[in-house]
Amino acid sequence: MKLRRIAADLPIVSRQFTRNPIGLFFSLVFPIILIGLFGLIFQNTGNNSVNLPVLLLDHSNESSSFLDALNATGLVNVQIWNNVSASEFSSKLYAAEAPVGLVIPPGFGAGVAAHTSINVTLYTDPGNPAASGTVYAAVNSAVTQLNFRAAGAHPVIGVHALTVGSKSFAYIDYLIPGLIGFAILTSPMFSMVELVSTYRKDGFFRQLSLTPLTRAEWLSSRILWYIGLTLVSAALMLLVGIEGFGAKVNIPLAMLPFLFVGPFLFVSLGMLAGSVAKSPETAAVIGNVVTFPMMFLSGTFFPTSTFSPPLLAIAKVLPLYYVIDGLNSVMLFGNSTRALTDFGIVLVISVVIFLAAIVTFKWREE
Amino acid sequence: MPDAICVEGLAKRYGTLRAVDGVSFTVPEGRVFAFLGPNGAGKTTTVEILEGLRNRSAGSVQVLGLDPWKDGPELHEQIGVIPQEFRFFDKIHPREAVVYYARLFGSTVDPLAILRRVYLEKKADARFDTLSGGQKQKLGLALSLVNNPRVLFLDEPTTGLDPQARRGIWEVIRALRAEGRTVFLTTHYLEEASLLADQVAIIHRGQIISSGTPEQIIAAHGRPDRLRFEAGPEVARYLSGKLPFAVTNEPPYVDVELRRKQDALQVLTVLEASQLGWDHLSVARDTLEDVFVRLVGRMDDGVIKSEAS
Ligand SMILES: Nc1ncnc2c1ncn2[C@@H]1O[C@H](COP(=O)(O)OP(=O)(O)O)[C@@H](O)[C@H]1O
Ligand SMILES: [Mg+2]
Numbered sequence: 001m002k003l004r005r006i007a008a009d010l011p012i013v014s015r016q017f018t019r020n021p022i023g024l025f026f027s028l029v030f031p032i033i034l035i036g037l038f039g040l041i042f043q044n045t046g047n048n049s050v051n052l053p054v055l056l057l058d059h060s061n062e063s064s065s066f067l068d069a070l071n072a073t074g075l076v077n078v079q080i081w082n083n084v085s086a087s088e089f090s091s092k093l094y095a096a097e098a099p100v101g102l103v104i105p106p107g108f109g110a111g112v113a114a115h116t117s118i119n120v121t122l123y124t125d126p127g128n129p130a131a132s133g134t135v136y137a138a139v140n141s142a143v144t145q146l147n148f149r150a151a152g153a154h155p156v157i158g159v160h161a162l163t164v165g166s167k168s169f170a171y172i173d174y175l176i177p178g179l180i181g182f183a184i185l186t187s188p189m190f191s192m193v194e195l196v197s198t199y200r201k202d203g204f205f206r207q208l209s210l211t212p213l214t215r216a217e218w219l220s221s222r223i224l225w226y227i228g229l230t231l232v233s234a235a236l237m238l239l240v241g242i243e244g245f246g247a248k249v250n251i252p253l254a255m256l257p258f259l260f261v262g263p264f265l266f267v268s269l270g271m272l273a274g275s276v277a278k279s280p281e282t283a284a285v286i287g288n289v290v291t292f293p294m295m296f297l298s299g300t301f302f303p304t305s306t307f308s309p310p311l312l313a314i315a316k317v318l319p320l321y322y323v324i325d326g327l328n329s330v331m332l333f334g335n336s337t338r339a340l341t342d343f344g345i346v347l348v349i350s351v352v353i354f355l356a357a358i359v360t361f362k363w364r365e366e
Numbered sequence: 367m368p369d370a371i372c373v374e375g376l377a378k379r380y381g382t383l384r385a386v387d388g389v390s391f392t393v394p395e396g397r398v399f400a401f402l403g404p405n406g407a408g409k410t411t412t413v414e415i416l417e418g419l420r421n422r423s424a425g426s427v428q429v430l431g432l433d434p435w436k437d438g439p440e441l442h443e444q445i446g447v448i449p450q451e452f453r454f455f456d457k458i459h460p461r462e463a464v465v466y467y468a469r470l471f472g473s474t475v476d477p478l479a480i481l482r483r484v485y486l487e488k489k490a491d492a493r494f495d496t497l498s499g500g501q502k503q504k505l506g507l508a509l510s511l512v513n514n515p516r517v518l519f520l521d522e523p524t525t526g527l528d529p530q531a532r533r534g535i536w537e538v539i540r541a542l543r544a545e546g547r548t549v550f551l552t553t554h555y556l557e558e559a560s561l562l563a564d565q566v567a568i569i570h571r572g573q574i575i576s577s578g579t580p581e582q583i584i585a586a587h588g589r590p591d592r593l594r595f596e597a598g599p600e601v602a603r604y605l606s607g608k609l610p611f612a613v614t615n616e617p618p619y620v621d622v623e624l625r626r627k628q629d630a631l632q633v634l635t636v637l638e639a640s641q642l643g644w645d646h647l648s649v650a651r652d653t654l655e656d657v658f659v660r661l662v663g664r665m666d667d668g669v670i671k672s673e674a675s
Contacts, residue, residue: 008469012458019457019493202453206419210447211470212439364419 001220005213009221017225027187028233031179032240038179038301039245042171050131052076052138053101055089060109062146066120067104069142076138090123099128100135115150169248169332174303176241176249177327180234182300184262185320186291187233188226192270193287196361197280209363216358219271226263234259254330257343262323265350269319272357299324322346369428370395370517370548371416376425378411378572385411387572388425393550393565395516398543400563401552402654404662408572409552410450413521416550417447430516443471446510450521450552452503456495460486460505463494467512475512484508484538500531507538517548524558536562556655566654570662580654587661588652592621593630597644601637608636621650 017023052070056063067078084092086103093101101123111118122139124132148154199205208218234255241247273290277283297311298304298320304312315321326342329335371393378386386408393399401409414420415427418434418441427434432441454463464477481487484504489497497505503523510518520539524532532555539562542549553559559566560580567577576583595601602615605622609632612623622633630649637644 004472005470008466012455012462012466015462016455016457203449203451204453204455207447207449207452209419209438210417210442210445211467212442212472213470 001214001216002212005217006221006224009213009218010224013221013225017229023191026190027183027229028236031183031233031237034179034182035175035237035240036244038175039172039241042175049075049077050100050134051079051098052135053079053081053093053096053098055084055086055101055103056080057086057106058104058108060113062109062112063104066108066142066146069145070138073138073141075134093123099125099131102135102139112146112150170246172241172245172247173249173332174299174328175301176237176247177331178300178303178324180230180237180259180327181262181298181320181324182295183233183237184230184259184323185266185294185298185300187229188222188263188266189270189273189287189291192222192267193274193277193283194280196271196274197277197283200274201280205363215361215363219268219354219357219361222271223264223267226267227260230259230263249331250334252330252334254336254339255327258323258326258330258339258346261343261346261350265319265323265346265353268350268354268357272353272360275357275361294318294320297321299328303328319346319349322349368395369393370397370430371399371550372426372428373412373416374426376412376415376427377423378408378415378420379423384572386415386422389569389572389574390425391567391574391577393548395548396543396546397564398539398549398551398562400559400566401550401569402554402556402559402566402658403552403569404554407569409554409569410521412569413519413550413552417445417519418442443513444516446513446515446518448503448506448510448518448520448523450525452506454494454502454505454509456493458494459491460494460497460508461490463505464508464512467509471513473513480508480511483511483541485534498531500527500534503527503531503535504538507535515547517550518542520549520551522552522554524553524555532558556653556658560654568658568661570665575661575665576657584652584654584657587657589656590623590625591627592623592650593633594619594621594648594650595637595644596620596646597642601640601642601644604640604642605633605636608640609633619650620644 017027054067056067070076071078081089081092089101089103103121103123105118105120108118108120120139120143122136124135126132238247238249238251242249269290270287273286274283277286293314294300296302297307297315298318299315300320304315304321304325307315322342322345326339326346329339329342369392371391373392374390376386376389377384389408389412391399401412403409411420415422416429416434418438421435429441430444434441458466460481461477464475464480468475468477478487478490481490484507486501486504486508489501494502494505507520507523510520523539524535527535536558539549539551543562549562551558551562564579565577566580566583567574568583569575576587578586596618597620599615599617602613602620605620606613609622611625611629611633614621614623624630624633634647
């Protein structure tokens with residue numbers, strides 16, 4: 001391996017890349033579009049609060065402190081509906097596709113003040129158990145609070161609720177490391193598989209074999225290029241995710257090992273997939289078969305914590321899982337032990353695949 | 367003069383196909399050697415074995431004293447190659463390509479000077495995919511020169527080019543020879559071989575069917591010189607009755623084969639005495655093409671007509 005020859009090859013790689021708008025689009029723009037798209041789709045579920053239409057038929061201090069208690073749970077987002085009668089409330093809810101609704105009856109405040117029993121009415125949609133459950137919990141908690149207060153008591157046991165991983169994360173927060181992983185996977189894989197198979201068909205490798213450039217040098221310059229590209233695209237994704245969608249992620253230096261080893265792994269894997277295939281057509285098929293499961297099952301779009309055990313078992317076979325898990329560990333959870341394990345696993349896989357690619361990949365034929 | 371290339375009993379089999387079947391030849395340093403043959407004759411297979419791109423099935427091969435398959439890296443420092451149908455990366459410019467090769471070889475060259483040598487300096491900054499066929503081949507030549515090679519291998523460097531582009535490449539090849547470089551050239555153009563080569567080997571179905579200088583090949587396999595004039599069949603009949611020479615009549619020509627130059631005098635004397643009409647006197651001499659067509663045609667009728675284009 002000579003650095004001089006890698007340095008000679010790099011400008012060729014970069015020019016071929018920068019003079020190809022499609023490659024640029026898929027490596028730099030496409031991941032941003034995905035962040036935008038998924039960010040917009042899941043923007044409202046980010047804090048998990050459910051919109052709760054409320055028919056307020058009692059205007060008293062008691063009813064407003066009840067609504068305050070509801071809002072304070074953080075689970076619901078109270079929306080007062082005016083100009084709706086009690087009889088048409090249910091059908092209006094249905095028309096507005098609201099899965100839940102709450103009626104605070106007339107005399108609510110007087111009842112609370114007089115300590116007479118009084119009911120609020122909760123409408124729920126059995127077709128949306130998640131929203132119904134959330135709202136039921138919120139209403140129950142507010143009711144309990146008011147009951148305690150009315151009885152002059154205070155709760156003895158409280159619950160301090162936290163999201164797994166000790167901090168509360170929104171979907172967009174998981175999406176950033178996931179999509180960085182997505183870009184680390186797809187941009188080198190797709191282009192390397194295509195490149196290797198067409199270069200061989202067009203005789204470029206035979207031509208290069210007549211120069212002092214070695215296969216390892218050729219592969220190294222591509223790895224370096226994709227590391228650079230990954231750094232740029234990760235920076236862009238962080239910028240858009242944080243500025244555009246309020247993602248709350250850390251940007252620690254501990255991200256870097258993954259941004260280096262990821263492209264190392266997938267440039268090598270793309271080369272391996274492209275080398276074992278006899279034609280560009282079979283290369284594309286092999287490339288897709290290798291890439292697609294990883295694209296969806298490694299925690300790119302959906303956190304792997306939501307996976308069922310069998311699905312998780314599959315995910316853990318895919319190398320990208322460890323890249324994304326590592327990124328999550330350093331960017332979200334600050335769990336460096338786990339990140340170190342992930343990094344070790346990816347590094348070992350990468351070295352094995354790099355060597356396999358070099359051995360499989362022949363410049364010339366017998 | 368030492369031999370740049372030395373091939374003895376070279377054979378290459380693809381399964382049961384004997385693509386190269388016991389080929390031997392030597393190329394002295396500083397000469398242009400043309401490997402002439404129709405498509406599928408085994409030219410590319412041979413030249414790629416010499417470059418170390420393919421392994422051989424049998425025989426011995428030495429290029430500059432090295433075994434191309436085993437000593438590839440060492441050999442590649444000293445040779446230049448244009449593969450058949452040379453292509454480069456579509457989006458790269460000739461100047462960038464030359465700089466790239468120069469850096470790989472660790473040689474310091476002026477990219478423009480190299481491009482000027484192959485008459486490509488005007489296209490130094492055009493993308494490869496915008497170049498014409500001839501300009502692409504010229505870039506191939508430029509790249510093969512970057513490491514100042516002692517031996518150049520050019521596999522059909524002018525196939526598919528228009529006549530003017532072809533002449534441009536020929537000019538460069540002549541200049542390379544003048545610089546003392548050895549050139550191994552494959553072609554299926556007879557004109558190219560006879561114009562450029564010091565030595566020619568005609569290969570057909572993996573075997574060399576004739577070799578030597580173009581003149582030697584013509585002398586060995588060509589017909590004798592013929593006295594030719596335009597005349598009718600009665601002249602042909604009259605002459606064959608009066609003369610001890612072979613007379614052929616392919617209208618409008620009558621050809622009389624000469625054993626010696628002096629025989630021409632006898633033919634003209636008899637012709638003059640006949641009082642028959644004739645016109646346009648000339649001497650017809652076999653070209654490499656005639657020999658090639660006859661040699662290859664003798665082995666299998668029709669191959670040349672259908673495959674060579
Ligand atoms: N890699 C290969 N595998 C199988 N057959 C081949 C291969 N390369 C060439 N051939 C066959 O060997 C013969 C000689 O081919 P080639 O050397 O390319 O001829 P030329 O260059 O004179 O046109 C042809 O019949 C061709 O089909
Ligand atoms: Mg050929």
